[in-house]
Amino acid sequence: MRITCPLCGTRDRREFTWQGDALAIHRPARDAGPEAWDNYIHLRENPAGKTRDLWYHDPCGTWAVAERDTVTHAVHSTTLVTEVPR
Amino acid sequence: MRVAGKGLLTGAAPVSFTFDGTSYQGLQGDTLASALLANDVRLMGRSFKYHRPRGVLTAGSEEPSALVRVGKGSQAVPNVRATQQEIFDGIDAASQNRWPNLKYDVLSVNDLISPFLSAGFYYKTFMWPRAFWEGLYEPFIRRAAGLGALSGESNAEPYEKAFAFCDVLVIGSGPAGLMAALTAARGGADVILADEDSRMGGRLLAETEAVDGKPAAHWTADILNELKGMPNVRLMNRTTVTGAYDHGTFGALERVGLHGPADGPRECFWRIVARGAVLAAGALERPIAFPDNDRPGIMTAGAVRAYLNRWGVSPGREVTIFGNNDDAHRTARDLADAGVRVAGLIDSRADAKVTGDFPVFTGGKIIATRGRLGLENITVEHEGGTRIIRTDCLAMSGGWNPSVHLTCHMNGRPEWKPEIASFIPRPGAIPGMVVAGSAQGIFSTSGCLADGIRAAGKVLQSLGMKAPTIELPTAEDQTYALEPLWVVEGKGRKWLDFQNDVTVRDIRLAAQENFRSVEHMKRYTTQGMATDQGKNSNVAALALLADATGRGIPETGTTTFRPPYVPVSIAAMGAGGQGMGFAPQRFTTSHQASHERGAPMIEAGYWYRPSYFPRPGEKTWLDSCNREVNMVRASVGVCDVSTLGKIDIQGHDAATFLDFVYSNTFSTLPVGRVRYGLMLREDGHVMDDGTTARLGDNHYVMTTTTAAAGLVMRHLDFVAQVLRPELDVQIVSVTEQWAQFSVAGPKSRDLVNAMLDNHVDDASFPYMACGSVNVSGVPGRLFRISFSGEQAYEIAVPARFGGSLYRLMTAQAESMGGGPYGMEALNVLRIEKGFITHAEIHGRTTAFDIGMDRMVSLKKDCIGQTASRREGLLEDTREQLVGLRPIAAEAKLTAGAHLFDKEAEAIRVNDQGYVTSVCYSPTLKTNLGLAFLKRGRARHGEVIRLVDHLRKIETLCEVCDPVFLDPEGERLRG
Amino acid sequence: MVKLIARTPLDGLTPVTIGTVTVTEVTLDPMTMIAPFKNQLAKVDALLKAGDGVGFPAPNRMESSDGVRILWAGQGRALLIGADAPAGLRGLAALTDQADASACAQISGAGAVDALARLVPVDLRLSHFPVGQTARTFVNHMAASVTRTAPDAFEVMVMRSMGQTLIHELTEAMTNIAARNA
Numbered sequence A: 001m002r003i004t005c006p007l008c009g010t011r012d013r014r015e016f017t018w019q020g021d022a023l024a025i026h027r028p029a030r031d032a033g034p035e036a037w038d039n040y041i042h043l044r045e046n047p048a049g050k051t052r053d054l055w056y057h058d059p060c061g062t063w064a065v066a067e068r069d070t071v072t073h074a075v076h077s078t079t080l081v082t083e084v085p086r
Numbered sequence B: 001m002r003v004a005g006k007g008l009l010t011g012a013a014p015v016s017f018t019f020d021g022t023s024y025q026g027l028q029g030d031t032l033a034s035a036l037l038a039n040d041v042r043l044m045g046r047s048f049k050y051h052r053p054r055g056v057l058t059a060g061s062e063e064p065s066a067l068v069r070v071g072k073g074s075q076a077v078p079n080v081r082a083t084q085q086e087i088f089d090g091i092d093a094a095s096q097n098r099w100p101n102l103k104y105d106v107l108s109v110n111d112l113i114s115p116f117l118s119a120g121f122y123y124k125t126f127m128w129p130r131a132f133w134e135g136l137y138e139p140f141i142r143r144a145a146g147l148g149a150l151s152g153e154s155n156a157e158p159y160e161k162a163f164a165f166c167d168v169l170v171i172g173s174g175p176a177g178l179m180a181a182l183t184a185a186r187g188g189a190d191v192i193l194a195d196e197d198s199r200m201g202g203r204l205l206a207e208t209e210a211v212d213g214k215p216a217a218h219w220t221a222d223i224l225n226e227l228k229g230m231p232n233v234r235l236m237n238r239t240t241v242t243g244a245y246d247h248g249t250f251g252a253l254e255r256v257g258l259h260g261p262a263d264g265p266r267e268c269f270w271r272i273v274a275r276g277a278v279l280a281a282g283a284l285e286r287p288i289a290f291p292d293n294d295r296p297g298i299m300t301a302g303a304v305r306a307y308l309n310r311w312g313v314s315p316g317r318e319v320t321i322f323g324n325n326d327d328a329h330r331t332a333r334d335l336a337d338a339g340v341r342v343a344g345l346i347d348s349r350a351d352a353k354v355t356g357d358f359p360v361f362t363g364g365k366i367i368a369t370r371g372r373l374g375l376e377n378i379t380v381e382h383e384g385g386t387r388i389i390r391t392d393c394l395a396m397s398g399g400w401n402p403s404v405h406l407t408c409h410m411n412g413r414p415e416w417k418p419e420i421a422s423f424i425p426r427p428g429a430i431p432g433m434v435v436a437g438s439a440q441g442i443f444s445t446s447g448c449l450a451d452g453i454r455a456a457g458k459v460l461q462s463l464g465m466k467a468p469t470i471e472l473p474t475a476e477d478q479t480y481a482l483e484p485l486w487v488v489e490g491k492g493r494k495w496l497d498f499q500n501d502v503t504v505r506d507i508r509l510a511a512q513e514n515f516r517s518v519e520h521m522k523r524y525t526t527q528g529m530a531t532d533q534g535k536n537s538n539v540a541a542l543a544l545l546a547d548a549t550g551r552g553i554p555e556t557g558t559t560t561f562r563p564p565y566v567p568v569s570i571a572a573m574g575a576g577g578q579g580m581g582f583a584p585q586r587f588t589t590s591h592q593a594s595h596e597r598g599a600p601m602i603e604a605g606y607w608y609r610p611s612y613f614p615r616p617g618e619k620t621w622l623d624s625c626n627r628e629v630n631m632v633r634a635s636v637g638v639c640d641v642s643t644l645g646k647i648d649i650q651g652h653d654a655a656t657f658l659d660f661v662y663s664n665t666f667s668t669l670p671v672g673r674v675r676y677g678l679m680l681r682e683d684g685h686v687m688d689d690g691t692t693a694r695l696g697d698n699h700y701v702m703t704t705t706t707a708a709a710g711l712v713m714r715h716l717d718f719v720a721q722v723l724r725p726e727l728d729v730q731i732v733s734v735t736e737q738w739a740q741f742s743v744a745g746p747k748s749r750d751l752v753n754a755m756l757d758n759h760v761d762d763a764s765f766p767y768m769a770c771g772s773v774n775v776s777g778v779p780g781r782l783f784r785i786s787f788s789g790e791q792a793y794e795i796a797v798p799a800r801f802g803g804s805l806y807r808l809m810t811a812q813a814e815s816m817g818g819g820p821y822g823m824e825a826l827n828v829l830r831i832e833k834g835f836i837t838h839a840e841i842h843g844r845t846t847a848f849d850i851g852m853d854r855m856v857s858l859k860k861d862c863i864g865q866t867a868s869r870r871e872g873l874l875e876d877t878r879e880q881l882v883g884l885r886p887i888a889a890e891a892k893l894t895a896g897a898h899l900f901d902k903e904a905e906a907i908r909v910n911d912q913g914y915v916t917s918v919c920y921s922p923t924l925k926t927n928l929g930l931a932f933l934k935r936g937r938a939r940h941g942e943v944i945r946l947v948d949h950l951r952k953i954e955t956l957c958e959v960c961d962p963v964f965l966d967p968e969g970e971r972l973r974g
Numbered sequence C: 001m002v003k004l005i006a007r008t009p010l011d012g013l014t015p016v017t018i019g020t021v022t023v024t025e026v027t028l029d030p031m032t033m034i035a036p037f038k039n040q041l042a043k044v045d046a047l048l049k050a051g052d053g054v055g056f057p058a059p060n061r062m063e064s065s066d067g068v069r070i071l072w073a074g075q076g077r078a079l080l081i082g083a084d085a086p087a088g089l090r091g092l093a094a095l096t097d098q099a100d101a102s103a104c105a106q107i108s109g110a111g112a113v114d115a116l117a118r119l120v121p122v123d124l125r126l127s128h129f130p131v132g133q134t135a136r137t138f139v140n141h142m143a144a145s146v147t148r149t150a151p152d153a154f155e156v157m158v159m160r161s162m163g164q165t166l167i168h169e170l171t172e173a174m175t176n177i178a179a180r181n182a
């Protein structure tokens, strides 16, 4: 599997650490309530198909969001997490 | 026998080799199989289950039968295919799976009881009484199972792994592959042409035909010469592409040194990344399942031609041919032309057109064969009756199966093509890969050449490159005609999977017992589960299953071919990971000095740290450890703490950032001061702890534990980039920049001052102070922090000076009655003081559990704060950190032991908690432990029972505060 | 008065020559990590150019001028080697002394690229990885910076503590290459 670091280019998957769904970007406010926090910390979709998840390119220290497909394994795009619209 | 004037080895140097202790002569370029056949050796191995005598079936990597051991001792490699192993002077090969020898194999008794060992045998044994399984079946199966055996010795020979990149990977160097490589290369692409054979050319080396008006082998050599001369082409022979993976990644196994004496790398496992690929893997000929079709001397017709035309060897002196297609006729013609006696050509088709100077039996079938250790005769039933023909080699052809294997590696299912009675790849099965030639079901040379050009053109186009115009060489263009023939009924076993001894009857039995799905049939019969992975037998087995279940073949399906295409040795796959390559070794700057003092090293992550520093007269580690603890408590000790993570945090928002990642507050920390910090995960549990010093208004340096340094760095990057990208902060690891040493004990200040250009005192440099210092003119950093409970400092210098400073400090310490201390003493010192490590913050404990809940500031938001307030994480009933002292000071405590009420039975439901850290405290002259105990903080003074079920230890302990020593901290402030 | 003696990370481990490939230690002194603060990149770049003759490098690039080099070192950071950071940078960028943080080896000679192809999972073909190209990647299991300094020469930088493993990995790869070519 190969993933494109937005800075370094396309690299072998061994250079990356996977973190999970990109909804981790949207951290609730302190007082958002238990349901929002439960969603944020624990609840994840398990899609057969398109997914957005967070990857860390270990050698360069960059976090990126990958849009990919869990069925075909295609990676459609990767974006610097700092440049993802919030 | 060698046929004079035939083959491509004419003039090759002679080679001596040994098989089963007998010396033979072969030629340079021979495989073990061709050389043995040249010496009229037909018996090469025994089958897996019934120990049936077997010879060679094929001439390639798909060989199921002729598996041998090559080499001796630790260098021995089992299950080597004799059809692939090149001979070299001195090579020592031996047959396998027989005792005492190949001709008289005791376990061939299995063959006599074969009725009991048919399909589903293994599964059925599970249903019989347990005593039978343990007493009879298991020992029997273990004794009988397996082909070759490993030496049991460590394999010291080098293996490689390597990475390669190209635009176009061409797999296979037959007519299609050669033209694809040539087209791609002339089109300007970076090309890798890989072929598993030692010599490139594929079937062109095995046939007597002309390409472009030249003998095929000459034409091949010309094309290869052109490719060799191109800077954008890399030819990789002896390299089997073993797997197709995501995004253009391929695995490939190169036999680097297996064709010579053992020096240098043996094999190399390649990871090839290609933007596009052409699969030109060719096709494999399938046997026909007729009665007793497994005798040594019976092989595929294409293999017979290959032995004759490439290696100049006739596998027999009186050869018969049995086929259902025109291609088989070539074998008869080539043999006859070479002067080998053809004893008969049997074609199952009544309307087959054959002419030749040999007996022809159309509409014929072989209904019996004879010959215990090698074929002696066959019985043919044909239009004119039945007759017995004397023959020592039978060439059979049931048709050709395209090598679709790689196209299945990403879940692609091949499609049934009735014209060839076989499967072809489904288009697009591997993104970026185009299949060409006979792998695509095209069987004429001309068709393959043209298809190679087409496929490469298609790949070039997909890469945005222009395909060059390539002239199609002239070559034979015969149509391939066959009539399916899966089985010839009759008395005797009709073998399908020659290695796993699966017969037609087994397939039918599986269907009868309702294992009708192809995947069930495979597992029930072990069909296709041998080292050839069903390459020779799957299609026929499937056709028979379809027949037995009354379905068509496409409806019955196909088994899934998975990587690797050929067996890959673990040594090759794990190359680079053996011995020192397993993990990097991290050495501190003081490593050499500690080593010289005889300190045994302990691994902490990748780091090597000294356990203790033995002195003369000390008999055990504990003697040394006790002395080092006492030394620190009484005078001064020095310990390298460079392994702790050190992270520089700078920027206008550095303080805000730290307030967010730590549960407690750092924005209020004055410049020149250090504070202990607790870091939580977002789920409210403790991630890590450590001290952070404020070096300037916008500059902090954080320390992490040794174990979590990498994790914390990633976490900080996560917070800075994912959660708080608006903060202006830069995070840089400085772990390696600084060598840092702990100086602990009542005399620590004197020792530190001996190193510093300007002395420090308690007033100017109190507990938890930090600042810049000069160490002999070298700018360094000084921190007044303690992990021992003693007055202590940590002094840091640029790493280049670390080794030197350590030697100076340990020498100075010794002159003061102190010295170096290791990890064992460090651990005792921290347990005595009740300081936690990852033994306590192991991922399931909260700040509340370790008694630090007041460190979770509610005045600001921080990672993990909200979750740490959750119901259930703040309850008194939780297991809380406590100290344990045995009632009898010398009674044993063990980490991992569980705690129970004094009178309660030591069973799970009565579990009260568990022990995390233990030590003997020379300071308090007792064993000590840290533990998590339900409602622990309210139970100080209570007596509790420690039970270690594994080590059979029971100890009564008093529950106490985890800080055993100096709870007021007077020593710290010194 | 004490006297501290400096030691380089690969002291005593290099040079090593096996076959046609040679490994030598490269000293990196001074070496400063320059990480511009928010919105300061342009100023930092200008000051670097004026002071040291090299600008802030694009990702995956190394710039050099008169013995001064600047090496891209991850998102928003670069390593300035061979010269001190211009004084004006203070406050515009996080400046971190890294002169002692890395072990750096040059691997050169015919076959150097083949030796690295055993260890580095990156496309090192000259057409794709020209002189002046740098990659943050791995050398076997070690995080590393790999930079091409000439068609057949690379500089490989790893954590200082892993210097011994670096030399082990390189020499093992070189030994295998030499045996193949023998």
Ligand SMILES: [Zn+2]
Binding pocket: A005, A006, A007, A008, A009, A057, A059, A060, A061, A062, C136
């Ligand atoms: Zn990157």
